[in-house]
Amino acid sequence: MLRFVNHFSTKNIDPFTIEKGYEALRFEAQSGEVGYYDLPRASQPLVGEVEALRPAIDKKYNTIAVIGIGGSSLGIKAIERLLRPGTPNAKKIVYLENSDPISVSQVISQIDKPRTLFIVISKSGSTVETLSIFKRVIVAFDLKVEHSDQVMVISDEGSVLAQYADENGLRRFVIPSNVGGRFSVLSAVGIVPLTLAGFDTLEVLKGAEAFLERFWERKEDHLLQKAAYYVTNAQRFPMNVLFAYSDTFEEFGKWMVQLWGESLGKRNRRGERVGLTPIALIGSVDQHSFLQLIVQGPLNKTVTFMHIAESEESLMIPQLSLRYLEKSDFVNGHSFNELINAQCMATMKSVIESDVSVDDIEWKKIDEHSVGGMIIYYELLTSASGALLEINTYDQPGVELGKQILEGYFRE
Amino acid sequence: MLRFVNHFSTKNIDPFTIEKGYEALRFEAQSGEVGYYDLPRASQPLVGEVEALRPAIDKKYNTIAVIGIGGSSLGIKAIERLLRPGTPNAKKIVYLENSDPISVSQVISQIDKPRTLFIVISKSGSTVETLSIFKRVIVAFDLKVEHSDQVMVISDEGSVLAQYADENGLRRFVIPSNVGGRFSVLSAVGIVPLTLAGFDTLEVLKGAEAFLERFWERKEDHLLQKAAYYVTNAQRFPMNVLFAYSDTFEEFGKWMVQLWGESLGKRNRRGERVGLTPIALIGSVDQHSFLQLIVQGPLNKTVTFMHIAESEESLMIPQLSLRYLEKSDFVNGHSFNELINAQCMATMKSVIESDVSVDDIEWKKIDEHSVGGMIIYYELLTSASGALLEINTYDQPGVELGKQILEGYFRE
Numbered sequence: 001m002l003r004f005v006n007h008f009s010t011k012n013i014d015p016f017t018i019e020k021g022y023e024a025l026r027f028e029a030q031s032g033e034v035g036y037y038d039l040p041r042a043s044q045p046l047v048g049e050v051e052a053l054r055p056a057i058d059k060k061y062n063t064i065a066v067i068g069i070g071g072s073s074l075g076i077k078a079i080e081r082l083l084r085p086g087t088p089n090a091k092k093i094v095y096l097e098n099s100d101p102i103s104v105s106q107v108i109s110q111i112d113k114p115r116t117l118f119i120v121i122s123k124s125g126s127t128v129e130t131l132s133i134f135k136r137v138i139v140a141f142d143l144k145v146e147h148s149d150q151v152m153v154i155s156d157e158g159s160v161l162a163q164y165a166d167e168n169g170l171r172r173f174v175i176p177s178n179v180g181g182r183f184s185v186l187s188a189v190g191i192v193p194l195t196l197a198g199f200d201t202l203e204v205l206k207g208a209e210a211f212l213e214r215f216w217e218r219k220e221d222h223l224l225q226k227a228a229y230y231v232t233n234a235q236r237f238p239m240n241v242l243f244a245y246s247d248t249f250e251e252f253g254k255w256m257v258q259l260w261g262e263s264l265g266k267r268n269r270r271g272e273r274v275g276l277t278p279i280a281l282i283g284s285v286d287q288h289s290f291l292q293l294i295v296q297g298p299l300n301k302t303v304t305f306m307h308i309a310e311s312e313e314s315l316m317i318p319q320l321s322l323r324y325l326e327k328s329d330f331v332n333g334h335s336f337n338e339l340i341n342a343q344c345m346a347t348m349k350s351v352i353e354s355d356v357s358v359d360d361i362e363w364k365k366i367d368e369h370s371v372g373g374m375i376i377y378y379e380l381l382t383s384a385s386g387a388l389l390e391i392n393t394y395d396q397p398g399v400e401l402g403k404q405i406l407e408g409y410f411r412e
Numbered sequence: 413m414l415r416f417v418n419h420f421s422t423k424n425i426d427p428f429t430i431e432k433g434y435e436a437l438r439f440e441a442q443s444g445e446v447g448y449y450d451l452p453r454a455s456q457p458l459v460g461e462v463e464a465l466r467p468a469i470d471k472k473y474n475t476i477a478v479i480g481i482g483g484s485s486l487g488i489k490a491i492e493r494l495l496r497p498g499t500p501n502a503k504k505i506v507y508l509e510n511s512d513p514i515s516v517s518q519v520i521s522q523i524d525k526p527r528t529l530f531i532v533i534s535k536s537g538s539t540v541e542t543l544s545i546f547k548r549v550i551v552a553f554d555l556k557v558e559h560s561d562q563v564m565v566i567s568d569e570g571s572v573l574a575q576y577a578d579e580n581g582l583r584r585f586v587i588p589s590n591v592g593g594r595f596s597v598l599s600a601v602g603i604v605p606l607t608l609a610g611f612d613t614l615e616v617l618k619g620a621e622a623f624l625e626r627f628w629e630r631k632e633d634h635l636l637q638k639a640a641y642y643v644t645n646a647q648r649f650p651m652n653v654l655f656a657y658s659d660t661f662e663e664f665g666k667w668m669v670q671l672w673g674e675s676l677g678k679r680n681r682r683g684e685r686v687g688l689t690p691i692a693l694i695g696s697v698d699q700h701s702f703l704q705l706i707v708q709g710p711l712n713k714t715v716t717f718m719h720i721a722e723s724e725e726s727l728m729i730p731q732l733s734l735r736y737l738e739k740s741d742f743v744n745g746h747s748f749n750e751l752i753n754a755q756c757m758a759t760m761k762s763v764i765e766s767d768v769s770v771d772d773i774e775w776k777k778i779d780e781h782s783v784g785g786m787i788i789y790y791e792l793l794t795s796a797s798g799a800l801l802e803i804n805t806y807d808q809p810g811v812e813l814g815k816q817i818l819e820g821y822f823r824e
Binding site: 069070071074085097098099100101102103104105106125126128129131132135136138139160161163164167181238239245246247248254257258261262264265266267273274275277279282284285287288289290291292293294295296297298299300301311312313314315316317318320322323324325327328330331332334335336337339340342343345346347349350351353354396397398399401402403405406407408409410411 | 481482483486497509510511512513514515516517518537538540541543544547548550551572573575576579593650651657658659660666669670673674676677678679685686687689691694696697699700701702703704705706707708709710711712713723724725726727728729730732734735736737739740742743744746747748749751752754755757758759761762763765766808809810811813814815817818819820821822823
């Protein structure tokens with residue numbers, strides 16, 4: 001269960017703006033132009049297909065190596081990290097993503113080849129980091145790729161990687177062509193590796209589906225209000241902070257940063273540069289780091305607090321009074337979960353009192369249903385904000401120039 | 413060796429501003445008001461003291477558990493992560509920092525008590541997260557604290573934690589009172605755990621000392637130009653991005669975020685809210701995430717690129733041409749280090765062409781000397797920016813309110 005409370009004033013938001021946001025999303029979904037709206041339901045049969053593969057996979061492999069970067073890894077990591085404490089027996093997942101030689105060689109050195117299933121993920125099929133690492137893996141492990149059941153591929157239909165997979169008889173899964181990389185976690189991209197690892201992805205999809213239905217029924221309009229507020233005040237508040245109170249949100253924050261930043265940082269139809277800058281923080285650590293800037297620095301940020309009411313982990317702060325340290329005894333006998341939640345509430349209160357625009361998202365607990373709901377929430381929020389900014393939320397033209405320059409360096 | 417190139421135009425910067433920055437730092441250092449300037453030299457004898465303890469420690473312990481948060485952990489993690497690949501035999505360091513019940517119980521469950529040395533770090537001595545976790549550790553491991561050589565304390569002279577340590581006969585190290593938490597990594601805070609773990613902290617200090625000397629000799633004025641540029645353009649560019657090309661910079665980025673954000677987000681002498689927002693990114697991962705926003709979003713950010721010319725790790729991209737995937741063959745036969753550096757250069761070029769203010773920091777390689785230099789570089793940059801913003805760079809009044817509210821919750 002998720003609970004949403006907007007603490008900013010919505011009285012200056014034009015109701016028409018909210019309708020415009022809703023209608024834009026409705027149109028995107030119904031026209032079939034944007035495919036992620038279908039994924040919560042459309043990916044459910046995929047879970048069954050992948051589950052059917054599991055007995056054979058379980059027998060041979062205890063680790064999944066995901067070879068992918070950006071939209072092909074961030075979402076998987078986000079869900080894995082959130083659900084891992086509640087699914088301790090899921091297979092280990094390792095990520096080969098950055099072209100950093102130290103990381104790549106470290107991860108490769110830890111892989112037990114016979115027990116590892118490799119999943120190569122690239123929407124375009126031509127991501128240079130992913131293909132370079134894949135080549136390195138082939139050579140490092142003397143991997144016989146042809147007709148191997150140790151390598152799977154996830155890519156767009158017809159991509160060069162898909163053609164490579166077919167030629168070599170590799171099992172292959174498709175990302176629908178109308179689903180962008182950063183919106184793809186509920187497609188095969190996330191479902192295949194997470195299901196094979198043993199996570200309950202069906203519940204994730206059902207959670208997303210339930211939230212989406214409520215949204216279409218106009219029962220989650222807080223989301224449209226928030227998008228309208230962000231876009232209306234984009235000049236005043238160019239930054240949007242997500243302050244999540246649990247280390248398990250670290251990768252979720254990175255996923256959100258890609259989704260928000262890459263979708264909304266654009267030239268609009270008039271060629272003007274628009275965009276909102278995402279910042280992901282972790283409480284209570286960043287209370288000792290970034291909070292001072294929020295509370296007393298320029299009022300140029302909105303802040304979303306996120307916290308978990310009930311934790312699976314009931315670790316207690318002992319009833320232990322240490323001489324000279326009695327000042328901290330006020331938390332004795334409480335759980336660490338009570339402490340971190342109280343820190344969230346106290347910080348939220350002090351941030352609101354500093355005149356910062358705040359909203360609050362409470363998870364009853366971390367479970368599959370809420371994870372799915374939260375993913376679709378951020379995707380819808382992004383789409384609504386993009387529609388109101390009058391940009392193409394789903395492309396990323398700005399990163400092409402760098403790729404061309406890169407090729408130029410090597411071809412010279 | 414570090415090489416600094418500012419790609420932004422300095423022609424509009426008042427030379428007087430640069431002199432003002434330099435003189436402010438000179439005054440802070442000479443008056444003794446701000447202590448971190450002394451650390452590169454003053455901490456050198458401490459390394460010897462700690463080295464003298466090592467034979468006894470090495471015999472008993474193979475792991476160091478750092479109990480601390482914010483300024484008491486971020487700097488240690490930053491240096492450890494950067495130097496670990498070149499110092500693979502250093503003792504394992506685990507961090508108990510967040511009051512997140514899942515993390516705390518996970519780290520505690522992995523600790524082998526008889527082989528672990530616990531170091532409790534808190535400048536004020538009363539940090540609630542740190543003391544709560546310390547109590548949990550005492551109970552979980554039935555730790556006999558009195559006169560134990562298994563627990564060390566690092567805190568301000570006279571703090572409650574220092575008094576507790578003395579009463580119990582624990583070995584204790586002091587953070588100079590004129591050194592703030594986020595500026596303390598070159599004090600006992602960083603030196604004690606890193607030296608005990610086996611890192612060459614003397615070289616880190618010497619690297620910092622060498623850079624500092626060159627700065628005082630006016631041989632590193634690029635730093636003052638950058639601070640002057642940032643402050644002069646703070647309204648136009650409220651955000652400062654560090655885009656570092658290696659996963660090993662991840663914790664360095666978090667350390668920088670605390671230093672920059674908490675130091676510069678303040679009310680100035682006229683009560684106005686000032687501040688610059690730090691954002692830490694990792695290349696090439698964030699080329700697939702945040703880059704679009706930098707290149708086509710609003711021109712409200714400066715970007716610092718950081719990269720390593722030579723890597724210890726010579727991992728190669730194989731000369732392997734895979735049918736259908738030939739488009740990525742342009743990097744075949746090159747090293748991953750060449751690839752990630754070329755990605756940095758290409759991205760930097762495309763960002764400069766997008767009219768973003770850029771500077772470039774090149775490390776010849778990651779070594780202790782450069783790590784020390786880079787730490788003092790960011791500290792000086794922060795101090796110079798704070799002086800030009802006319803704020804108190806070294807306090808953090810904004811986080812007090814939240815702490816009071818927190819106590820209120822529990823005392824009710």
